Amino acid sequence: MSKNIFLLLLSVVFAGHLFAQLPKIVNIETKNTILLYRVGQDQKLIQSYLGNKLFQPGEYDKLKAGKFEAYITAGTSNLFEPSIRVKHADNNPSLDLQYESHKIVKQDDDVTLTTIKMIDPQYPFEVTLFFKAYYNEDVIEEWTEIKHKEKKPVVLYNYASSTLHFDAKNYWLTQFHGNWAEEMRMQESQLTSGIKIIDSKLGTRAHMYQTPVFYLSLNEKSNENTGELIAGTLGWSGNFQFTFEIDERNNLRVISGINPYASEYKLEPEKVFKTPSFIFTYSNSGKGLASRNMHQWARKYGILDGDKPRLTLLNNWETTYFSFNEEKLAGLFDDAVKLGVDLFLLDDGWFANKYPRNNDNAGLGDWEENKAKLPGGIDALIKAAQQKGSKFGIWIEPEMVNPKSELYEKHPDWIIKLPNRSENYYRNQLVLDLTNPQVQDFVFGVVDNLMTKHPEIAFIKWDCNRMITNGYSPYLKENQSHLYIDYVNSLYKVFDRMRQKYPHLPIMLCSGGGGRVDYGALKYFTEFWPSDNTDGLERVFIQWGYSNFYPSITSCNHITSWGKQSLKFRTDVAMMGKMGYDIPVKHMTDQELKFSQNAVANYKRLNNTIWFGDLFRLVSPYDESRAVLMYVNTEKNKAVLFSYTLNPRYGEFFQKVRLQGLDAAKMYKVEETNINLRQTFMESGKVFSGDFLMKVGLEVSANNSLNSVVLEITEVK
Ligand code: DGJ
16 A cells, blocks of 8 residues: 555544544635634534635634534524425434534545535434535535435435535625526626525526526625635536525525425435535636636536537528428538538437428427438438538437427327326427436437437537426326426436447537526536527627636537627627537628638637637626627637627727736737728737736727627737
């Protein structure tokens, strides 16, 4: 046994037992942050600090133990919102949790897993808190496991993933809300005493109206570069809940987890109830740093293949909708090649025969190629695309069914719906009952059959166009209140299976806009669809919103015909993430086509900086009638700046913008790129020091409406 392993084992053993007489302190540490627990009176686990690390570790001993119970139980002395509420097998509705032991395991140079076990002194019932600290990214991931050995099931009513306490003067909450086509609108408000809840009850997907992400600023409102805050998110693709409660002493507790709404869970003896992860970062330098921490974490741990390149594509949805055939598609393959993108993505409408998928009221569930539209099937399409030099990808929505489908006729018992009420449709469809293992096989089979028959498929778009209403699972029978939780866990089972067999296939997580964007699902996906709204102006706000928590490499931004803005504006907006097209290329003028070809080539030159660089949001569209942001690569020798002028009023004047994230000592050439017809940035081609760019700044914005500028900033030696 190596010396290190020996020492590690020794510390694991000592942590819980041999040093029982010493005051117990558990540190969860990242590069700049520490979350500190200690064991207080009555063996209670207490959060005694969360914030920047102290210079002198010895001073942690001076922190008062306080009363911030790490995981608040219900039914005994607590008078506020609990983290956990249960009913024991003997119907006793109370829980008491006392520290039992903890373990710290360094998983590698970056990641340390700390577990703290607590037990009820009266019942064989235990709760273990898990904390994964990502040192370099300054991110902490938390979840909980609940288990018991009582004689009969225990009913769980509340089961938080995380409980964090704060004692600031004021609290400012930034939430992200919206609806279909208006996702991720930012709203900031001061929390007042009592409870503020942000939650969702959509079942199949986390967000649409409220999103499972927030900033919580302490003392003062924070901005991009100043202010103390945490950025938090729940990795769960179903009902979530964040509870912010300020008590009579102005202390705040934030409880995050699955929404307990209609979800009492009967936990059998010896079974483990595992909550989803709450992921957060603490920043004392504003929202910009918090986002960069999240992005770095996500690229390494939160999304699939976050360090690998992505494919540019042409999608046919807005060009053809359901109306296409082999000939039309062949023309679109040509267009993909003409544009210079990597892949053609065939959207909805390619399947079903008895009830052909010619609009959105039929065919969902019947995943065979439609013979009338595609007599040669998918094989012929792949062959044709490949012959022209394009990869081929395909759309599916495997969790859903139209009542007008063979699947509905064959398996009415596979569908979530109330037995004694009329069916409730959303986009003419219903949700399959994924809690049923046969349905899981079916849904997995949709991907597996496609990939087995057509291994050349290079990309999948996995859509999900509705939430659960009239929720009733024929499979769960008397355990109906398990539906919301079991649905999501079953979905993850399917994703797991899919990824075991197809570990690196690029798959876009789509949810008809409105969103299924969360880190519970994203670890199985390479990218997501932020919104069906692709209007360039709206997208500035939508993508800005997502950029707070999700790295640009995950955000599929397509250039379409939705907006009235110039093609250049829409292209520049799409470029700030993972660029793609969904536009009739044949309607482009020669000049537009040339511009687009050039834009694709530019994007391919700049995409490494955009995907893997650090994001600096310089001017918010919520503050001025423009948005400016930039990405800087790790070596700080390349940066890309995007400036979008929105709708300034007459006489409105834009100040210079100071750049960020560059190396003050380096010299940089600043060149405008993606130019259409005429140059906007008058200093294009000049060389400046990083110092100058960051202290003095540049006039990067055009004054006229809906104009955009892209600057390529390159170190010169
Ligand atoms: C909703 C998606 O957001 C669209 O891009 C498209 O794929 C349609 N579904 C197809 O039904």
